[in-house]
Amino acid sequence: MLIEAGRRLDLDLQRSLMVGDKLADIQAAQRAGLAQGWLVDGEAALQPGFAIRRLHDDHDLGGLLAAIDALGS
Structure with a gap:
């Protein structure tokens, strides 16, 4: 889902981060190639x-x- 969203929105996932409330959110971000995750x-x-x-x-x-x-730098 994250990879598809990145493609549709033309995002650089390697320069993106995830904020989630479950470890599964963060693990999905890692699998999608995001740089980091913030776990609430x-x-x-x-x-x-x-x-x-x-x-x-x-x-x-x-x-x-x-x-x-x-990330904007």
């Missing part, structure tokens, strides 16, 4: 070539906004 209320973990970051509070939201800004 989940545990952050590092996997080779893919970063899963937590999104629990305002401090984490600042990190998400910085990651989005970095």
